[in-house]
Amino acid sequence: MNAPAVPPELDGPHRSGFASFVGRPNAGKSTLTNALVGTKVAITSNRPQTTRHTIRGIVHRPEAQLVLVDTPGLHKPRTLLGERLNDVVRTTWSEVDVIGFCLPADQKLGPGDRFIAGELAELRKTPKVAVVTKTDLVDSRALAEQLLAVDQMGKRLGIEWAEVVPVSAVASQQVDLLRDLLTAMLPEGPPLYPDGELTDEPEQVMVAELIREAALEGVRDELPHSIAVVVEEMLPRPDRPAEKPLLDIHANVFIERPSQKGIVIGPKGQRLKQVGVKSRQQIEALLGTPVYLDLHVKVAKDWQRDPKQLRKLGF
Template identity: 55%
Template sequence: MSDTPDFPDFPDETDLPSDAVAAPAIDFSAPEGFRSGFVSFVGRPNTGKSTLTNALVGEKIAITADQPETTRHPIRGIVHRPESQIIVVDTPGLHRPRTLLGERLNEVVKETYADVDVIGLCIPADEKIGPGDRWILDAVRKAAPKTPVVGIVTKLDKASKDQVGAQLMALHDLLDGGEVIPVSATGEVQLDVLLDVVSGLLPEGPKLYPDDHVTDDDRDTRMSELIREAALSGLHDELPHSVAVQIDEVLPSEDREGVLDVHAVIFLEREGQKRILRGKDNRRWGRIIHNSRQSLMDLLGQNVYLDLRMKVAKNWQSDPKQLGRLGF
Protein backbone atom coordinates (compact mmCIF):
# COMPACT_ATOMS: atom_id res chain seq x y z
CA MET A 1 0.00 0.00 0.00
CA SER A 2 1.45 3.37 -1.02
CA ASP A 3 2.21 6.00 1.64
CA THR A 4 1.53 8.73 -0.88
CA PRO A 5 -1.83 10.44 -0.23
CA ASP A 6 -4.38 10.57 -3.03
CA PHE A 7 -5.12 14.09 -4.27
CA PRO A 8 -8.01 14.93 -6.59
CA ASP A 9 -7.14 15.59 -10.22
CA PHE A 10 -7.44 19.28 -11.02
CA PRO A 11 -7.93 20.29 -14.66
CA ASP A 12 -4.98 21.61 -16.58
CA GLU A 13 -5.44 24.84 -18.58
CA THR A 14 -5.72 22.72 -21.70
CA ASP A 15 -8.66 20.83 -20.13
CA LEU A 16 -10.77 23.98 -19.64
CA PRO A 17 -13.68 24.52 -22.04
CA SER A 18 -12.95 26.89 -24.89
CA ASP A 19 -15.47 29.47 -23.65
CA ALA A 20 -14.06 29.59 -20.09
CA VAL A 21 -13.07 33.12 -19.05
CA ALA A 22 -10.24 33.62 -16.57
CA ALA A 23 -10.80 36.14 -13.75
CA PRO A 24 -9.08 39.44 -14.55
CA ALA A 25 -5.84 39.92 -12.66
CA ILE A 26 -5.64 42.89 -10.31
CA ASP A 27 -2.54 44.98 -10.84
CA PHE A 28 -0.91 45.70 -7.49
CA SER A 29 2.41 46.71 -9.05
CA ALA A 30 4.11 49.81 -7.68
CA PRO A 31 7.22 51.82 -8.57
CA GLU A 32 10.52 51.19 -6.81
CA GLY A 33 10.60 52.79 -3.37
CA PHE A 34 6.80 52.71 -3.06
CA ARG A 35 5.52 52.65 0.52
CA SER A 36 2.34 51.14 1.90
CA GLY A 37 0.90 50.47 5.31
CA PHE A 38 -1.54 51.36 8.05
CA VAL A 39 -1.92 54.44 10.24
CA SER A 40 -4.38 54.48 13.13
CA PHE A 41 -5.85 57.69 14.51
CA VAL A 42 -6.41 57.43 18.26
CA GLY A 43 -7.56 59.83 20.94
CA ARG A 44 -10.38 60.66 23.25
CA PRO A 45 -13.92 60.47 21.83
CA ASN A 46 -14.91 63.46 19.68
CA THR A 47 -11.40 64.67 18.85
CA GLY A 48 -12.05 64.85 15.10
CA LYS A 49 -10.68 61.46 14.07
CA SER A 50 -13.58 60.54 11.77
CA THR A 51 -13.71 63.99 10.15
CA LEU A 52 -9.97 63.77 9.52
CA THR A 53 -10.31 60.28 8.03
CA ASN A 54 -13.00 61.46 5.60
CA ALA A 55 -10.94 64.50 4.59
CA LEU A 56 -7.82 62.43 3.87
CA VAL A 57 -9.69 59.76 1.90
CA GLY A 58 -11.67 62.41 0.01
CA GLU A 59 -14.99 60.66 0.57
CA LYS A 60 -17.34 60.14 3.49
CA ILE A 61 -16.61 56.68 4.88
CA ALA A 62 -16.92 57.41 8.61
CA ILE A 63 -20.00 58.98 10.19
CA THR A 64 -19.60 62.08 12.33
CA ALA A 65 -21.74 63.47 15.13
CA ASP A 66 -21.47 65.93 18.01
CA GLN A 67 -21.74 63.12 20.56
CA PRO A 68 -18.70 61.21 21.82
CA GLU A 69 -18.27 57.50 21.05
CA THR A 70 -19.89 57.78 17.62
CA THR A 71 -17.44 55.38 15.92
CA ARG A 72 -18.08 51.76 16.93
CA HIS A 73 -15.76 49.71 14.73
CA PRO A 74 -12.42 50.29 13.01
CA ILE A 75 -13.04 51.92 9.63
CA ARG A 76 -10.35 51.60 6.98
CA GLY A 77 -10.05 54.28 4.34
CA ILE A 78 -7.50 54.11 1.54
CA VAL A 79 -5.47 57.16 0.48
CA HIS A 80 -3.88 56.69 -2.95
CA ARG A 81 -0.73 58.72 -3.68
CA PRO A 82 1.86 58.40 -6.48
CA GLU A 83 4.55 57.29 -4.03
CA SER A 84 2.47 55.53 -1.36
CA GLN A 85 -0.78 53.90 -0.37
CA ILE A 86 -1.90 54.81 3.14
CA ILE A 87 -4.64 52.82 4.85
CA VAL A 88 -6.16 55.10 7.49
CA VAL A 89 -7.79 53.22 10.37
CA ASP A 90 -10.33 55.31 12.27
CA THR A 91 -10.98 53.65 15.63
CA PRO A 92 -13.55 54.14 18.38
CA GLY A 93 -12.34 56.63 20.96
CA LEU A 94 -10.44 54.96 23.79
CA HIS A 95 -12.26 55.62 27.06
CA ARG A 96 -12.94 54.25 30.53
CA PRO A 97 -15.81 51.84 29.75
CA ARG A 98 -19.17 51.90 31.51
CA THR A 99 -20.73 48.93 29.68
CA LEU A 100 -19.74 45.61 28.11
CA LEU A 101 -19.95 47.33 24.71
CA GLY A 102 -17.43 49.91 25.93
CA GLU A 103 -15.08 47.16 27.11
CA ARG A 104 -15.28 45.38 23.76
CA LEU A 105 -14.67 48.58 21.81
CA ASN A 106 -11.58 49.30 23.92
CA GLU A 107 -10.23 45.80 23.21
CA VAL A 108 -10.75 46.33 19.48
CA VAL A 109 -8.83 49.61 19.65
CA LYS A 110 -5.92 48.08 21.55
CA GLU A 111 -5.73 45.19 19.09
CA THR A 112 -5.60 47.73 16.27
CA TYR A 113 -2.56 49.44 17.84
CA ALA A 114 -0.50 46.27 17.49
CA ASP A 115 -1.34 45.84 13.79
CA VAL A 116 -0.53 49.28 12.36
CA ASP A 117 2.71 50.91 11.20
CA VAL A 118 2.07 54.44 12.51
CA ILE A 119 -0.18 55.85 15.23
CA GLY A 120 -1.55 59.39 15.08
CA LEU A 121 -2.53 60.79 18.49
CA CYS A 122 -5.28 63.36 17.93
CA ILE A 123 -5.66 66.28 20.37
CA PRO A 124 -8.09 69.16 19.65
CA ALA A 125 -6.52 72.61 19.47
CA ASP A 126 -9.20 74.10 21.71
CA GLU A 127 -8.97 71.61 24.62
CA LYS A 128 -6.09 71.40 27.07
CA ILE A 129 -4.22 68.11 27.34
CA GLY A 130 -5.54 66.21 30.35
CA PRO A 131 -5.30 62.92 32.23
CA GLY A 132 -7.42 61.16 29.57
CA ASP A 133 -4.89 61.99 26.85
CA ARG A 134 -1.99 60.77 28.99
CA TRP A 135 -3.89 57.57 29.77
CA ILE A 136 -4.43 56.94 26.04
CA LEU A 137 -0.79 57.57 25.18
CA ASP A 138 0.29 55.20 27.94
CA ALA A 139 -2.09 52.53 26.57
CA VAL A 140 -0.67 53.05 23.06
CA ARG A 141 2.91 52.67 24.21
CA LYS A 142 2.11 49.52 26.21
CA ALA A 143 0.24 47.90 23.30
CA ALA A 144 2.70 48.96 20.56
CA PRO A 145 6.00 50.01 22.14
CA LYS A 146 7.93 50.08 18.84
CA THR A 147 5.30 51.83 16.70
CA PRO A 148 6.09 55.51 15.94
CA VAL A 149 3.56 58.01 17.32
CA VAL A 150 2.86 61.27 15.48
CA GLY A 151 1.06 64.07 17.32
CA ILE A 152 -1.87 65.66 15.47
CA VAL A 153 -3.44 68.88 16.70
CA THR A 154 -6.95 68.89 15.19
CA LYS A 155 -9.69 71.52 14.81
CA LEU A 156 -7.42 74.49 14.07
CA ASP A 157 -10.50 76.46 13.00
CA LYS A 158 -11.82 76.37 16.58
CA ALA A 159 -8.79 77.92 18.28
CA SER A 160 -6.73 81.12 18.19
CA LYS A 161 -3.13 81.19 16.98
CA ASP A 162 -1.92 81.48 20.58
CA GLN A 163 -3.99 78.45 21.59
CA VAL A 164 -2.63 76.44 18.66
CA GLY A 165 0.95 77.40 19.47
CA ALA A 166 0.56 76.43 23.11
CA GLN A 167 -1.07 73.13 22.16
CA LEU A 168 1.71 72.27 19.73
CA MET A 169 4.32 72.81 22.44
CA ALA A 170 2.32 70.83 25.01
CA LEU A 171 1.83 67.87 22.66
CA HIS A 172 5.51 68.01 21.62
CA ASP A 173 6.47 67.71 25.29
CA LEU A 174 3.92 64.93 25.90
CA LEU A 175 5.52 62.91 23.08
CA ASP A 176 9.03 63.53 24.46
CA GLY A 177 10.03 65.63 21.48
CA GLY A 178 8.07 63.66 18.89
CA GLU A 179 6.80 65.17 15.64
CA VAL A 180 3.62 67.23 15.87
CA ILE A 181 1.45 68.47 12.98
CA PRO A 182 -1.46 70.94 13.20
CA VAL A 183 -4.35 70.24 10.82
CA SER A 184 -7.87 71.34 10.00
CA ALA A 185 -9.94 68.62 8.36
CA THR A 186 -12.87 70.91 7.57
CA GLY A 187 -10.57 73.60 6.14
CA GLU A 188 -8.25 71.05 4.47
CA VAL A 189 -5.24 72.72 6.11
CA GLN A 190 -1.92 70.82 6.28
CA LEU A 191 -3.44 67.50 5.20
CA ASP A 192 -0.71 66.95 2.59
CA VAL A 193 1.93 67.68 5.23
CA LEU A 194 0.41 65.03 7.50
CA LEU A 195 0.31 62.51 4.64
CA ASP A 196 3.96 63.26 3.75
CA VAL A 197 5.05 62.58 7.33
CA VAL A 198 3.01 59.37 7.58
CA SER A 199 4.23 58.14 4.17
CA GLY A 200 7.83 58.57 5.27
CA LEU A 201 7.24 56.29 8.26
CA LEU A 202 5.62 53.45 6.32
CA PRO A 203 7.63 50.43 5.14
CA GLU A 204 8.43 49.92 1.48
CA GLY A 205 6.01 47.54 -0.14
CA PRO A 206 3.40 46.96 -2.87
CA LYS A 207 -0.09 48.38 -3.09
CA LEU A 208 -2.43 46.62 -0.70
CA TYR A 209 -5.70 47.63 -2.39
CA PRO A 210 -6.78 48.33 -6.00
CA ASP A 211 -6.67 51.97 -7.09
CA ASP A 212 -10.47 52.33 -7.09
CA HIS A 213 -10.96 51.25 -3.46
CA VAL A 214 -11.77 53.88 -0.81
CA THR A 215 -12.77 51.55 2.06
CA ASP A 216 -13.08 47.86 2.88
CA ASP A 217 -16.36 48.29 4.75
CA ASP A 218 -19.19 46.32 3.12
CA ARG A 219 -22.28 48.00 1.73
CA ASP A 220 -24.69 47.06 4.53
CA THR A 221 -22.30 48.28 7.23
CA ARG A 222 -21.97 51.65 5.52
CA MET A 223 -25.75 51.87 5.12
CA SER A 224 -26.46 51.08 8.77
CA GLU A 225 -23.91 53.67 9.87
CA LEU A 226 -25.50 56.38 7.72
CA ILE A 227 -28.89 55.64 9.26
CA ARG A 228 -27.38 55.77 12.75
CA GLU A 229 -25.79 59.13 11.92
CA ALA A 230 -29.19 60.52 10.92
CA ALA A 231 -30.73 59.16 14.13
CA LEU A 232 -28.02 60.76 16.28
CA SER A 233 -28.43 64.20 14.71
CA GLY A 234 -29.83 66.63 17.24
CA LEU A 235 -30.00 64.13 20.09
CA HIS A 236 -27.18 65.68 22.15
CA ASP A 237 -26.76 63.45 25.24
CA GLU A 238 -30.28 62.04 25.39
CA LEU A 239 -29.65 58.48 24.13
CA PRO A 240 -26.85 58.24 21.54
CA HIS A 241 -25.19 55.25 23.20
CA SER A 242 -28.48 53.31 23.14
CA VAL A 243 -28.90 53.50 19.35
CA ALA A 244 -27.86 50.62 17.08
CA VAL A 245 -28.92 49.95 13.49
CA GLN A 246 -29.23 46.72 11.53
CA ILE A 247 -29.99 46.27 7.83
CA ASP A 248 -32.56 43.49 7.41
CA GLU A 249 -32.96 43.30 3.65
CA VAL A 250 -32.02 45.14 0.46
CA LEU A 251 -34.02 44.19 -2.63
CA PRO A 252 -34.99 45.70 -6.00
CA SER A 253 -38.53 47.04 -5.73
CA GLU A 254 -41.14 44.76 -7.27
CA ASP A 255 -43.43 47.59 -8.40
CA ARG A 256 -41.09 50.60 -8.81
CA GLU A 257 -38.49 50.30 -11.56
CA GLY A 258 -35.01 51.51 -10.62
CA VAL A 259 -35.88 51.73 -6.89
CA LEU A 260 -34.10 49.78 -4.18
CA ASP A 261 -36.16 48.75 -1.13
CA VAL A 262 -34.10 48.98 2.06
CA HIS A 263 -35.54 47.45 5.24
CA ALA A 264 -33.75 48.46 8.43
CA VAL A 265 -34.27 48.45 12.21
CA ILE A 266 -33.14 50.95 14.84
CA PHE A 267 -32.60 49.18 18.17
CA LEU A 268 -33.07 51.01 21.46
CA GLU A 269 -32.71 49.88 25.07
CA ARG A 270 -36.03 51.04 26.54
CA GLU A 271 -39.57 51.54 25.28
CA GLY A 272 -39.62 55.18 26.41
CA GLN A 273 -36.70 56.01 24.11
CA LYS A 274 -38.97 55.60 21.10
CA ARG A 275 -40.70 58.86 22.05
CA ILE A 276 -37.38 60.71 21.92
CA LEU A 277 -36.66 59.50 18.40
CA ARG A 278 -40.18 60.26 17.23
CA GLY A 279 -40.12 63.79 18.60
CA LYS A 280 -43.13 66.09 18.73
CA ASP A 281 -45.79 65.06 16.22
CA ASN A 282 -43.34 62.51 14.75
CA ARG A 283 -41.31 65.37 13.24
CA ARG A 284 -37.92 64.05 14.30
CA TRP A 285 -38.75 60.57 13.01
CA GLY A 286 -39.76 62.02 9.65
CA ARG A 287 -36.49 63.95 9.52
CA ILE A 288 -34.47 60.82 10.38
CA ILE A 289 -36.09 58.86 7.54
CA HIS A 290 -35.67 61.72 5.06
CA ASN A 291 -31.98 62.31 5.90
CA SER A 292 -31.22 58.58 5.98
CA ARG A 293 -32.80 58.07 2.56
CA GLN A 294 -30.82 60.96 1.06
CA SER A 295 -27.56 59.55 2.43
CA LEU A 296 -28.36 56.07 1.14
CA MET A 297 -29.15 57.39 -2.34
CA ASP A 298 -25.84 59.28 -2.39
CA LEU A 299 -24.01 56.10 -1.38
CA LEU A 300 -25.82 53.71 -3.74
CA GLY A 301 -26.29 56.06 -6.68
CA GLN A 302 -29.96 55.19 -7.18
CA ASN A 303 -33.42 55.87 -5.83
CA VAL A 304 -34.22 54.25 -2.48
CA TYR A 305 -37.39 53.44 -0.57
CA LEU A 306 -36.52 53.16 3.13
CA ASP A 307 -38.65 51.03 5.46
CA LEU A 308 -37.27 52.00 8.90
CA ARG A 309 -38.64 50.59 12.15
CA MET A 310 -37.80 50.79 15.86
CA LYS A 311 -37.38 47.83 18.19
CA VAL A 312 -36.39 47.53 21.86
CA ALA A 313 -33.47 45.26 22.79
CA LYS A 314 -33.43 45.76 26.54
CA ASN A 315 -30.02 46.86 27.88
CA TRP A 316 -28.30 45.56 24.75
CA GLN A 317 -25.03 47.36 25.55
CA SER A 318 -24.44 45.02 28.52
CA ASP A 319 -26.01 41.82 27.17
CA PRO A 320 -23.46 39.48 25.50
CA LYS A 321 -26.12 37.76 23.38
CA GLN A 322 -27.63 41.02 22.15
CA LEU A 323 -24.16 42.41 21.40
CA GLY A 324 -23.38 39.32 19.35
CA ARG A 325 -26.57 39.68 17.32
CA LEU A 326 -25.72 43.32 16.62
CA GLY A 327 -22.19 42.45 15.49
CA PHE A 328 -20.13 43.48 18.54
Protein backbone atom coordinates in the same frame (compact mmCIF):
# COMPACT_ATOMS: atom_id res chain seq x y z
CA MET B 1 12.20 62.03 -29.03
CA ASN B 2 13.00 62.33 -25.31
CA ALA B 3 11.21 60.12 -22.77
CA PRO B 4 8.93 62.07 -20.39
CA ALA B 5 10.56 62.99 -17.10
CA VAL B 6 9.50 60.85 -14.13
CA PRO B 7 7.86 63.00 -11.41
CA PRO B 8 10.11 63.04 -8.33
CA GLU B 9 7.46 61.40 -6.12
CA LEU B 10 7.25 58.39 -8.47
CA ASP B 11 11.01 57.90 -8.65
CA GLY B 12 11.23 55.44 -5.78
CA PRO B 13 9.67 52.30 -4.29
CA HIS B 14 5.91 52.05 -3.85
CA ARG B 15 4.79 52.14 -0.21
CA SER B 16 1.65 50.68 1.33
CA GLY B 17 0.42 50.06 4.85
CA PHE B 18 -1.93 50.90 7.69
CA ALA B 19 -2.23 53.99 9.89
CA SER B 20 -4.57 54.32 12.85
CA PHE B 21 -5.94 57.51 14.37
CA VAL B 22 -6.39 57.28 18.13
CA GLY B 23 -7.54 59.73 20.74
CA ARG B 24 -10.20 60.32 23.29
CA PRO B 25 -13.78 60.49 22.06
CA ASN B 26 -14.63 63.49 19.86
CA ALA B 27 -11.00 64.37 19.07
CA GLY B 28 -11.73 64.70 15.34
CA LYS B 29 -10.56 61.27 14.16
CA SER B 30 -13.49 60.49 11.84
CA THR B 31 -13.52 63.98 10.28
CA LEU B 32 -9.79 63.69 9.62
CA THR B 33 -10.22 60.22 8.06
CA ASN B 34 -12.89 61.59 5.69
CA ALA B 35 -10.71 64.59 4.76
CA LEU B 36 -7.70 62.42 3.94
CA VAL B 37 -9.73 59.94 1.85
CA GLY B 38 -11.57 62.79 0.13
CA THR B 39 -15.05 61.39 0.77
CA LYS B 40 -17.22 60.25 3.66
CA VAL B 41 -16.23 56.79 4.93
CA ALA B 42 -16.61 57.39 8.68
CA ILE B 43 -19.63 58.88 10.44
CA THR B 44 -19.09 62.09 12.37
CA SER B 45 -21.04 63.64 15.21
CA ASN B 46 -20.46 66.14 17.99
CA ARG B 47 -21.38 63.32 20.36
CA PRO B 48 -18.52 61.31 21.91
CA GLN B 49 -18.16 57.62 21.05
CA THR B 50 -19.84 57.92 17.66
CA THR B 51 -17.51 55.43 15.99
CA ARG B 52 -18.17 51.79 16.86
CA HIS B 53 -16.70 49.91 13.92
CA THR B 54 -13.09 49.95 12.73
CA ILE B 55 -13.56 51.68 9.39
CA ARG B 56 -10.80 51.53 6.82
CA GLY B 57 -10.52 54.51 4.50
CA ILE B 58 -8.14 54.04 1.60
CA VAL B 59 -5.96 56.87 0.28
CA HIS B 60 -4.61 56.20 -3.23
CA ARG B 61 -1.44 57.97 -4.40
CA PRO B 62 0.69 57.11 -7.47
CA GLU B 63 3.60 56.31 -5.15
CA ALA B 64 1.73 54.92 -2.12
CA GLN B 65 -1.47 53.46 -0.68
CA LEU B 66 -2.36 54.55 2.83
CA VAL B 67 -5.08 52.52 4.59
CA LEU B 68 -6.61 54.49 7.48
CA VAL B 69 -8.08 52.58 10.38
CA ASP B 70 -10.56 54.70 12.34
CA THR B 71 -11.07 53.20 15.80
CA PRO B 72 -13.57 54.04 18.54
CA GLY B 73 -12.29 56.56 21.10
CA LEU B 74 -10.47 54.87 23.98
CA HIS B 75 -12.39 55.61 27.19
CA LYS B 76 -13.08 54.32 30.68
CA PRO B 77 -15.74 51.66 29.96
CA ARG B 78 -19.00 51.56 31.91
CA THR B 79 -20.62 48.74 29.94
CA LEU B 80 -19.72 45.49 28.18
CA LEU B 81 -20.01 47.39 24.88
CA GLY B 82 -17.42 49.89 26.18
CA GLU B 83 -15.01 47.10 27.11
CA ARG B 84 -15.37 45.52 23.66
CA LEU B 85 -14.75 48.86 21.93
CA ASN B 86 -11.55 49.35 23.95
CA ASP B 87 -10.39 45.83 22.97
CA VAL B 88 -10.90 46.77 19.30
CA VAL B 89 -8.66 49.83 19.78
CA ARG B 90 -5.79 47.95 21.44
CA THR B 91 -5.86 45.13 18.88
CA THR B 92 -5.74 47.69 16.05
CA TRP B 93 -2.78 49.55 17.59
CA SER B 94 -0.71 46.38 17.66
CA GLU B 95 -1.27 45.73 13.94
CA VAL B 96 -0.69 49.09 12.19
CA ASP B 97 2.48 50.65 10.73
CA VAL B 98 2.02 54.16 12.18
CA ILE B 99 -0.26 55.74 14.80
CA GLY B 100 -1.69 59.26 14.65
CA PHE B 101 -2.63 60.52 18.14
CA CYS B 102 -5.38 63.15 17.71
CA LEU B 103 -5.49 65.94 20.30
CA PRO B 104 -7.97 68.82 19.79
CA ALA B 105 -6.35 72.28 19.74
CA ASP B 106 -9.32 73.87 21.54
CA GLN B 107 -9.19 71.67 24.66
CA LYS B 108 -6.45 71.49 27.26
CA LEU B 109 -4.76 68.12 27.68
CA GLY B 110 -6.65 66.12 30.27
CA PRO B 111 -6.60 62.78 32.08
CA GLY B 112 -8.08 61.03 29.01
CA ASP B 113 -5.21 62.23 26.80
CA ARG B 114 -2.59 61.25 29.38
CA PHE B 115 -4.22 57.83 29.80
CA ILE B 116 -3.99 57.15 26.05
CA ALA B 117 -0.46 58.56 25.84
CA GLY B 118 0.56 56.20 28.65
CA GLU B 119 -0.87 53.25 26.69
CA LEU B 120 0.94 54.41 23.53
CA ALA B 121 4.22 54.67 25.43
CA GLU B 122 4.08 50.87 25.84
CA LEU B 123 4.19 50.44 22.05
CA ARG B 124 7.92 50.99 21.57
CA LYS B 125 8.39 50.09 17.90
CA THR B 126 5.41 51.75 16.17
CA PRO B 127 6.09 55.34 14.93
CA LYS B 128 3.73 57.88 16.51
CA VAL B 129 2.63 61.22 15.05
CA ALA B 130 0.94 63.74 17.34
CA VAL B 131 -1.88 65.35 15.32
CA VAL B 132 -3.23 68.55 16.87
CA THR B 133 -6.72 68.79 15.33
CA LYS B 134 -9.37 71.54 15.03
CA THR B 135 -6.76 74.31 14.63
CA ASP B 136 -9.41 76.51 12.97
CA LEU B 137 -11.04 76.92 16.40
CA VAL B 138 -8.06 78.63 18.12
CA ASP B 139 -5.72 81.58 17.59
CA SER B 140 -1.98 81.21 16.95
CA ARG B 141 -1.01 81.75 20.61
CA ALA B 142 -3.35 79.03 21.92
CA LEU B 143 -2.11 76.69 19.17
CA ALA B 144 1.53 77.30 20.09
CA GLU B 145 0.74 76.53 23.76
CA GLN B 146 -1.01 73.28 22.79
CA LEU B 147 1.87 72.17 20.55
CA LEU B 148 4.31 72.79 23.41
CA ALA B 149 2.08 70.91 25.89
CA VAL B 150 1.87 67.91 23.53
CA ASP B 151 5.65 67.88 23.08
CA GLN B 152 6.22 68.04 26.85
CA MET B 153 3.69 65.27 27.55
CA GLY B 154 5.57 63.03 25.13
CA LYS B 155 8.90 63.74 26.84
CA ARG B 156 7.46 63.02 30.30
CA LEU B 157 6.15 59.63 29.19
CA GLY B 158 9.15 58.67 27.07
CA ILE B 159 7.30 58.98 23.73
CA GLU B 160 9.43 60.22 20.86
CA TRP B 161 6.99 61.81 18.42
CA ALA B 162 7.99 61.18 14.80
CA GLU B 163 6.22 64.49 14.06
CA VAL B 164 3.90 66.96 15.77
CA VAL B 165 1.47 68.29 13.14
CA PRO B 166 -1.29 70.91 13.56
CA VAL B 167 -4.21 70.33 11.15
CA SER B 168 -7.76 71.43 10.45
CA ALA B 169 -9.79 68.88 8.52
CA VAL B 170 -12.74 71.31 8.30
CA ALA B 171 -10.61 74.15 6.85
CA SER B 172 -8.35 71.76 4.84
CA GLN B 173 -5.23 73.11 6.55
CA GLN B 174 -2.13 70.87 6.48
CA VAL B 175 -4.19 67.77 5.59
CA ASP B 176 -1.98 67.14 2.53
CA LEU B 177 1.15 67.54 4.66
CA LEU B 178 -0.13 64.97 7.15
CA ARG B 179 -0.92 62.58 4.28
CA ASP B 180 2.66 62.95 2.98
CA LEU B 181 4.19 62.38 6.43
CA LEU B 182 2.11 59.26 7.10
CA THR B 183 2.80 57.67 3.70
CA ALA B 184 6.55 58.29 4.11
CA MET B 185 6.48 56.07 7.23
CA LEU B 186 4.86 53.09 5.49
CA PRO B 187 6.86 50.02 4.48
CA GLU B 188 7.68 49.37 0.83
CA GLY B 189 5.14 47.15 -0.88
CA PRO B 190 2.48 46.84 -3.61
CA PRO B 191 -1.06 48.27 -3.23
CA LEU B 192 -3.23 46.32 -0.77
CA TYR B 193 -6.59 47.27 -2.35
CA PRO B 194 -7.76 47.80 -5.96
CA ASP B 195 -7.43 51.33 -7.36
CA GLY B 196 -10.54 53.42 -6.74
CA GLU B 197 -11.72 51.43 -3.69
CA LEU B 198 -12.22 53.87 -0.81
CA THR B 199 -13.16 51.54 2.04
CA ASP B 200 -13.44 47.82 2.78
CA GLU B 201 -16.43 48.39 5.05
CA PRO B 202 -19.45 46.37 3.79
CA GLU B 203 -22.14 48.57 2.23
CA GLN B 204 -24.75 47.29 4.68
CA VAL B 205 -22.63 48.43 7.66
CA MET B 206 -22.02 51.85 6.09
CA VAL B 207 -25.74 52.29 5.41
CA ALA B 208 -26.52 51.40 9.05
CA GLU B 209 -23.90 53.93 10.21
CA LEU B 210 -25.41 56.71 8.07
CA ILE B 211 -28.85 56.02 9.56
CA ARG B 212 -27.36 56.06 13.07
CA GLU B 213 -25.59 59.35 12.36
CA ALA B 214 -28.89 60.95 11.29
CA ALA B 215 -30.63 59.48 14.37
CA LEU B 216 -27.98 60.98 16.68
CA GLU B 217 -28.60 64.55 15.57
CA GLY B 218 -30.42 66.71 18.07
CA VAL B 219 -31.30 64.06 20.64
CA ARG B 220 -30.70 64.21 24.37
CA ASP B 221 -27.24 63.67 25.76
CA GLU B 222 -27.97 60.24 27.23
CA LEU B 223 -29.42 58.73 24.06
CA PRO B 224 -26.50 58.27 21.56
CA HIS B 225 -24.97 55.34 23.41
CA SER B 226 -28.38 53.64 23.43
CA ILE B 227 -28.89 53.72 19.65
CA ALA B 228 -27.90 50.84 17.37
CA VAL B 229 -29.00 50.31 13.77
CA VAL B 230 -29.25 46.99 11.93
CA VAL B 231 -30.01 46.83 8.19
CA GLU B 232 -32.20 43.74 7.86
CA GLU B 233 -32.50 43.76 4.07
CA MET B 234 -31.07 45.57 1.02
CA LEU B 235 -32.63 44.34 -2.22
CA PRO B 236 -33.24 45.87 -5.69
CA ARG B 237 -36.99 46.15 -6.32
CA PRO B 238 -37.69 43.36 -8.82
CA ASP B 239 -40.37 45.02 -10.99
CA ARG B 240 -38.32 48.13 -11.90
CA PRO B 241 -36.87 48.72 -15.41
CA ALA B 242 -33.05 48.73 -15.61
CA GLU B 243 -32.93 52.50 -16.33
CA LYS B 244 -35.05 53.28 -13.24
CA PRO B 245 -33.70 51.09 -10.42
CA LEU B 246 -34.87 51.35 -6.82
CA LEU B 247 -33.16 49.78 -3.83
CA ASP B 248 -35.42 48.73 -0.95
CA ILE B 249 -33.68 49.06 2.44
CA HIS B 250 -35.38 47.83 5.61
CA ALA B 251 -33.64 48.81 8.84
CA ASN B 252 -34.35 48.70 12.56
CA VAL B 253 -33.26 51.42 14.98
CA PHE B 254 -32.76 49.79 18.39
CA ILE B 255 -32.96 51.65 21.71
CA GLU B 256 -32.66 50.28 25.26
CA ARG B 257 -35.87 51.45 26.97
CA PRO B 258 -39.48 52.01 25.88
CA SER B 259 -39.27 55.60 27.19
CA GLN B 260 -36.60 56.37 24.55
CA LYS B 261 -38.88 55.39 21.69
CA GLY B 262 -40.76 58.70 21.73
CA ILE B 263 -37.48 60.67 21.58
CA VAL B 264 -36.38 58.89 18.40
CA ILE B 265 -39.81 58.94 16.72
CA GLY B 266 -40.76 62.49 17.78
CA PRO B 267 -44.24 64.11 17.85
CA LYS B 268 -46.47 62.52 15.17
CA GLY B 269 -43.44 60.64 13.83
CA GLN B 270 -41.79 63.83 12.55
CA ARG B 271 -38.34 63.13 13.99
CA LEU B 272 -38.10 59.64 12.50
CA LYS B 273 -39.28 61.07 9.18
CA GLN B 274 -36.41 63.61 9.27
CA VAL B 275 -33.95 60.82 10.10
CA GLY B 276 -35.25 58.90 7.07
CA VAL B 277 -35.00 61.86 4.68
CA LYS B 278 -31.49 62.87 5.78
CA SER B 279 -30.04 59.35 5.83
CA ARG B 280 -31.69 58.44 2.51
CA GLN B 281 -29.94 61.37 0.80
CA GLN B 282 -26.58 60.24 2.20
CA ILE B 283 -27.22 56.59 1.28
CA GLU B 284 -28.19 57.51 -2.31
CA ALA B 285 -24.98 59.56 -2.61
CA LEU B 286 -22.96 56.62 -1.25
CA LEU B 287 -24.54 53.91 -3.42
CA GLY B 288 -25.32 55.99 -6.52
CA THR B 289 -28.89 54.68 -6.80
CA PRO B 290 -32.39 55.79 -5.70
CA VAL B 291 -33.44 54.26 -2.39
CA TYR B 292 -36.70 53.46 -0.60
CA LEU B 293 -35.90 53.45 3.11
CA ASP B 294 -38.18 51.70 5.60
CA LEU B 295 -37.28 52.48 9.24
CA HIS B 296 -38.69 50.91 12.40
CA VAL B 297 -37.81 51.69 16.05
CA LYS B 298 -37.53 48.70 18.39
CA VAL B 299 -36.58 48.17 22.04
CA ALA B 300 -33.69 45.81 22.85
CA LYS B 301 -33.65 46.04 26.63
CA ASP B 302 -30.23 47.06 28.09
CA TRP B 303 -28.46 45.79 24.94
CA GLN B 304 -25.15 47.47 25.85
CA ARG B 305 -24.79 45.16 28.87
CA ASP B 306 -26.16 41.95 27.36
CA PRO B 307 -23.62 39.70 25.54
CA LYS B 308 -26.39 37.97 23.56
CA GLN B 309 -27.91 41.26 22.37
CA LEU B 310 -24.44 42.68 21.56
CA ARG B 311 -23.73 39.71 19.28
CA LYS B 312 -27.11 40.11 17.59
CA LEU B 313 -26.41 43.80 16.95
CA GLY B 314 -23.00 43.11 15.47
CA PHE B 315 -20.62 43.84 18.36
